Amino acid sequence: MTGGGVVTEPKYQRIAAALKAAIAEGEYGPGDRLPGENDLMAAHGVARMTARQALGVLQSEGIAEARKGAGVFVRTFHPLRRRGIQRLTREAWGSGRSVWSVDATDRDVVVDQIRVGEEPAAEHIARVLGLVADEPVCVRDRRFVLDGKPVLLSTSSLPAGLVAGSPITRPDTGPGGIYARLAELGHEPVHFREEVRSRMPTSDETARLALPGGTPVLLVCRTAFTQDGSAVEVNEMVLDANSYILEYDFDA
């Protein structure tokens, strides 16, 4: 450095702030290329690592995204709207539509990385489902890809004894999805609880959702309850936070 002024805000922060201001004023719009490391070195008279650090600020704040060999670009935000309550009404899953398609009409949805199997229940799952630890659960793990962009990872767990032999243990569960099948088995879900939190992704989540740096994930854990109050399914979802707005409507 070393230099400088009075109490001196770090150079890289000043550069980052200047870039943010330029974006805010519309000088750079969504998708535009920002000044690169060489530009910033020349413009501000700093070393490469310092220019890098400035660009790193914007990336870690989710404002910009680096593409190897190409440049650093302003990011966009075009979220899906996911209605947490209306999507789970009986009409939605009783009428041959999958739950997913309720909020993604007319989009190119692909479900891949499907894995269906039986495993010993993790401790926190077993507790919610009222099972003994290590008791077997049917696990359905899937990835949802919308218009070529992976947006959601879903891991659904059900007591293995409850669903043995049903379509739930197969990749394709048929019209109406697993809730319709559960109803046919006499375990119709009538109540749901969704718990929502957010954190930075693990490296596995970063890879499976193809997340650029500075993108958090939303975690939605949904528990389905039958009329007698017992939990029959726990669905742990990982959502690209840049692709989703969750909506919950309810009366006072």
Place this chain on the structure above:
Amino acid sequence: MTGGGVVTEPKYQRIAAALKAAIAEGEYGPGDRLPGENDLMAAHGVARMTARQALGVLQSEGIAEARKGAGVFVRTFHPLRRRGIQRLTREAWGSGRSVWSVDATDRDVVVDQIRVGEEPAAEHIARVLGLVADEPVCVRDRRFVLDGKPVLLSTSSLPAGLVAGSPITRPDTGPGGIYARLAELGHEPVHFREEVRSRMPTSDETARLALPGGTPVLLVCRTAFTQDGSAVEVNEMVLDANSYILEYDFDA
């Protein structure tokens, strides 16, 4: 680099992975100090910037937290549970309790940085409240601090004409909060919509919530509707994602 093996994963990623593995195996627990830059340089034979980069990975993933002059420490996760639906039943706000206290019983809650005033409505607020752009709104901006830790920023906007002269325009709104006051004014909220998303914090949010690096924020935007379907309040909240789990309960 230099060097290495076959397709060579970057050194800093290997070091970061080793640290994560050590944490996962319980070698370092919540609050423990991790090996510092000097330790990593010696242990792995790398330069300072490389060791820094490895520690930076853990920080940007929210796993660790650096304290100047002290070291890098494993972070903890002790969230509050915020019930989005039960907390807004009439019993909750009709009985002299503030909405906030419903989910933070027996905790040391302080509300500070209170700012109440009248402003021209932002475009997105005006649209929801059914106002003309720049029409005045009453804005209530507050920060909630729990046990000394700031956890939530709240900005509530109401049509200025609707609430003029009422306690809503003053810092202390009285028992039951603004929903009880709105009811007294003949604008009782009967329906709510909460929209939830997540992103990395702005620098202002980082400062006001005292967020360590690698912590996203949850954005909850709640709109309150009266019986005739008109929106009477928009409350934009910014939550420390490391301090909250949102819970929504509903029937099929």
Place this chain on the structure above:
DNA sequence: TAGTGGTCTAGACCACTCC
């Protein structure tokens, strides 16, 4: 005061993208 992380420099080689 010794050690820590925060900032910064001035070089270097690499893989990748775009022309």
Place this chain on the structure above:
DNA sequence: GAGTGGTCTAGACCACTAA
């Protein structure tokens, strides 16, 4: 092939924390 970001080195001074 020129330019980009990704990784890495080997030094440096600083402010801060803790003993």
